[in-house]
Amino acid sequence: MKRKEFLKTSVVAALAMPSTAAHLLSHNERWTDLSPEDEAFWSFVRAQFPLTRDRVYFNTGGLGASPYAVIDAVKAKMDELEKISETGHTEGLWKEMKTRAGGFFGCDADELAFMRNATEGINVVCNGLPLGEGDEVITTTHEHVANAVPWLALQRRRRIVVKFFEPSTASAQENIDRVERLMSTRTRLISVPHITTTTGQILPIRHLADLARARRIWLFVDGAQAAGMIPLNLHELGCDAYAFCGHKWLLGPKETGYLYVRKDMLDTVQAKFVGAYSDHGYDFQKGELAFHPSAQRYEYGTVSVPLRVGLDAALQFLARIGMTNVWKRDQQLSAYLYNQLRSIPKIRVLSPASDSERSAMVTFQHESIPFLKLQAHLNTSNLRTRGVSEGGVNGLRISCHIYNSREEIDRLIEGVKSARG
Numbered sequence: 001m002k003r004k005e006f007l008k009t010s011v012v013a014a015l016a017m018p019s020t021a022a023h024l025l026s027h028n029e030r031w032t033d034l035s036p037e038d039e040a041f042w043s044f045v046r047a048q049f050p051l052t053r054d055r056v057y058f059n060t061g062g063l064g065a066s067p068y069a070v071i072d073a074v075k076a077k078m079d080e081l082e083k084i085s086e087t088g089h090t091e092g093l094w095k096e097m098k099t100r101a102g103g104f105f106g107c108d109a110d111e112l113a114f115m116r117n118a119t120e121g122i123n124v125v126c127n128g129l130p131l132g133e134g135d136e137v138i139t140t141t142h143e144h145v146a147n148a149v150p151w152l153a154l155q156r157r158r159r160i161v162v163k164f165f166e167p168s169t170a171s172a173q174e175n176i177d178r179v180e181r182l183m184s185t186r187t188r189l190i191s192v193p194h195i196t197t198t199t200g201q202i203l204p205i206r207h208l209a210d211l212a213r214a215r216r217i218w219l220f221v222d223g224a225q226a227a228g229m230i231p232l233n234l235h236e237l238g239c240d241a242y243a244f245c246g247h248k249w250l251l252g253p254k255e256t257g258y259l260y261v262r263k264d265m266l267d268t269v270q271a272k273f274v275g276a277y278s279d280h281g282y283d284f285q286k287g288e289l290a291f292h293p294s295a296q297r298y299e300y301g302t303v304s305v306p307l308r309v310g311l312d313a314a315l316q317f318l319a320r321i322g323m324t325n326v327w328k329r330d331q332q333l334s335a336y337l338y339n340q341l342r343s344i345p346k347i348r349v350l351s352p353a354s355d356s357e358r359s360a361m362v363t364f365q366h367e368s369i370p371f372l373k374l375q376a377h378l379n380t381s382n383l384r385t386r387g388v389s390e391g392g393v394n395g396l397r398i399s400c401h402i403y404n405s406r407e408e409i410d411r412l413i414e415g416v417k418s419a420r421g
Contacts, residue, residue: 036329056384059397073306108263111263113258117255122150133159136161137189143391172207176207179211195230195359198391199397271297334358334359340409347416361400385397
């Protein structure tokens with residue numbers, strides 16, 4: 001079906017029937033080179049979400065909205081399993097979903113473990129690596145609480161040394177230099193976000209991976225703000241482990257996520273919380289245990305299969321649009337927002353000026369209005385933003401994803417202009 005004919009029929013159907021019949025996944029067509037300014041197509045995408053139009057939602061960096069395809073997949077699987085009171089947990093289903101996820105994220109299926117969120121994945125790595133007293137971990141001052149508290153707890157428990165660098169928005173090379181200056185003979189790990197939760201800065205992970213590999217140092221990446229926003233190829237990134245959640249840019253159900261551990265790191269990142277499904281055979285009386293040869297060793301116990309089926313549906317939803325198209329759309333919106341904010345007197349944009357380092361999140365401050373007061377003002381116009389206090393940033397963060405539009409950004413800009421100190 002040609003794209004124009006597809007949109008002509010599908011947009012009408014989506015607006016009229018906001019559930020299963022409107023699913024983008026119900027169509028066979030894939031797109032390889034969409035324009036980020038093709039408003040007819042992106043309006044069709046917006047119609048895939050039950051997200052209310054009574055307010056403008058700019059907080060995907062905190063919590064992403066799920067499309068009908070995901071919601072209905074969860075409901076359908078729950079209905080199916082509750083009729084027979086079974087878990088639905090099978091090796092076949094796990095392999096099918098992880099194989100699809102491996103293709104989506106650029107890694108092997110055996111390198112992926114289901115997680116409840118990025119926090120759980122971070123804890124698996126933090127507590128699984130053989131770090132001891134005096135070992136150094138380099139991280140940023142702009143970490144989300146999920147990638148801060150686990151390392152602080154490890155510092156208290158094992159007396160590791162945590163060293164910090166302030167992310168520079170001047171250049172990627174400056175951040176590489178700042179990390180290198182902190183390195184010593186005791187450095188064992190670099191732990192950084194792929195995209196900072198504070199200013200939406202894209203850090204140079206591939207270059208940091210090369211630096212770490214040359215020094216025989218591990219590299220762990222918090223990918224919560226990257227997965228679902230930008231195309232990922234974890235093998236090409238070169239990190240040792242990468243944790244991310246399903247409930248932000250991936251648009252999946254809440255309490256879902258993945259942990260990637262590179263195949264040759266599986267025995268290094270020890271499985272500490274284990275149970276049913278973690279093993280590859282055991283004999284309790286003989287004291288014998290073999291861990292699962294894949295990253296499944298980090299999974300355990302009865303889980304919600306409907307939620308994981310929903311995450312799989314979210315990946316298929318984004319894959320149908322194409323992650324390159326998703327990223328181009330997000331970039332186009334955030335660039336528009338960035339330029340509009342910079343034109344307002346007294347507004348200071350904190351996110352990088354470079355297109356290659358700026359993500360779909362833009363953070364800013366008002367010179368004379370505290371960020372929480374400005375946020376409260378925007379709330380009165382039904383504009384949902386996120387205050388950023390991490391790293392002492394004290395600004396407002398705006399997330400632009402595929403269900404947002406230029407018109408919504410214009411509403412935000414007018415809201416900012418109308419604020420009075």
